Amino acid sequence: MVHKIAGLAVLAGLLATTSAVAQQRVVTWNTDYDAGPLAAAEALVADFEAANPEIDVQVNNFDREAYKNAIRNFLTADPPDLANWYAANRMRPFVEAGLFADISDVWADNGLTEALASSVPSSTIDGKQYAIPYTYYQWGIYYNRDAYAAAGVPVPAADETVSWEQFLANCETFKAAGIDCVTTGSSALWPVAGIFDYLSLRTNGYEWHKRLAAGEISWTSPEARAVFAEFAKLQPYVTANHAAIDWQDAAAIFVQGRAANYVMGNFAVAVFREGGMTNENLGFMVFPEITPGIPRAEEAPTDTVHLTSGAQNPEDAKLLLAYMASAEAQTKWNAALGQLPTNRNATVDPSDPFLTEGFQALSTAEGGIAQFWDRDADAEYAKAGMEGFQQFLVQPDQLESILERLEQTRLRLYPQ
């Protein structure tokens, strides 16, 4: 299937180059977009081609889930010039196998270490850059104003932050009113990692969380236990049976006002809006502070584009990468995506309150920007962790055995 698609793309490429302008140079780009983002990427390509008429960019789009397997084949068998993937640990296997090319020169020549400052750590492995981050989105708490009104809980004002104690007290009120305080759907595991990450970031801070994800911290340490102690406070207020539903099902519960808060990424806003929510009854706040005085860190998973080692036309591909990183391209691109540009000089659509608040939250996060549990931690470690988080939410009394199992996994993966 993959070969067929790739073969078709090559064929299409041949036809395009021979029939169109003969001297046109081709850049191939493999993507994993749904319909909306694909249109946004095509608009970006059109702008780039208008500015560089001698270059023809060919987007070869894959189904999002199939892409995760396909990339492992096409990087060796039939490498495109550019390929979509994710930052931080998720790109490490490809970098280590020598399949992604070092693009430190693109970063240096275009002053990107300045412009993309917040994404430097997640794009860098062993001091070299291997990715162009072009978009990210904030995580945080989305709340349903109608549910707040129904339970008689005052809606947090725009510039006022809710304290953790207040948040938990609100949860008690919601529970009395028969409304889930926090909803999630964890059948795919990752949504619970968002909750855990925030509890960890707020309890022990960014550096500690980063070391935990890197396997440097014991799960039975007092600090780790402190995170689970906060988790235990939240546990009774999370939607029951979350383990059997996925995040869209939980979004339905949230939209219907049967849940008040949802710890989610900004991509969920589109789903909330489809469900009938508007800026009138949908709100966003950053996760409450737990340990006072810890610099506030946020989660913002970054999507990236990479130059492959087998690229046929690396020079022109680098031109496109530089264009993707530029402020004007990112402004337009992210406006179409409904996400946040990584370039600090880019601007965000001021009419979208969630993007504006997210941009605000991320640009003032002095603690740091985490990628997300499954991108910060190694794949196997990430999975073990997420299963532990989910189990804790279902069976909080199993804490000891969960921590013990996680610790065993850690010692196996990271021998001391």
Added chain:
Amino acid sequence: MAQATDIGAAVPLRRSGRWNQRTFAPWLFLAPGLLMFAIYVLWPIVQSVTLSFYDWNGLYNRDGAFTGTFVGLANYRELMVDPAFETSLWNNLKWLVLYMLALPAGLFIAIFLNQTVRGIRLYKSLFFFPFVISQVVVGLIFAWFYAPNFGLFYLLTENVFGQGTAILADPNLVTYGIIAAGLWPQIAYVMILYLTGLNNVAPDQIEAARLDGARGWRMLWYVVLPQLRPATFIAVIVTVIGALRSFDLVSIMTSGGPFGSSRVLSYYMFEMALGEFGFRMGYGAAIAVVLFAIMMVFISGFIWKMWRDERER
């Protein structure tokens, strides 16, 4: 054999030519099948076993060279202490035991349907229907059936017990919920096997037994069941194999969750080798080898029985 030597002795001159023909002809006819078997069955088995001694993330480097490292028995040693592997093994056992319920249930329905009334063909096809639908669809139907908040089963338990039970969110019930979903098409399958078997039950023996006063259970146990032995044999085989290769339902209904409680060996192998957080090809191959060994126990048993039956004839 005796016949062959007789002919050979009768025509001594052509002996060697005959002998060659008799030796080579079967192999000639078998060759295409054997070739396919070697390429698509034997060679992958050898490869899987080899791979299970390596630590490999599934990537080749830019020059197309294999990037794995040889680790000996480390994958198997890890399996021994892997709690997820233990869970999968236990779940496979639950599948094996509970899937056998398809036999009595299928037999019961087959006997019930083995009568001549108007429209019986329609009823038979309706009962057979679950087996015709894809396992994926069966999984989806049952996932909705169990779904919290709107699933029929959930609403039913909510009405009866006051609190709904979300089977697929409960680590202690989830495997049974999936097995129940798997039994639905499996019972239909076994039913059709028994229905064809019942067609071949000799009416004269039933008649004779009836004259001797056999009825009800005794008739079933001593007269009908022995004649259904070939059908039972096939039904056991397909049920055992169906239980061991249970993958689609687990994948569709829970993805092995919640927190891995509904994993079975085949799904765990997929997760480890090809899942989003897996790509540990060697470890996945080691699980596959273990699953293969378990299947071999049953398969050799069946082959041995079949071989023995052939010889007795």
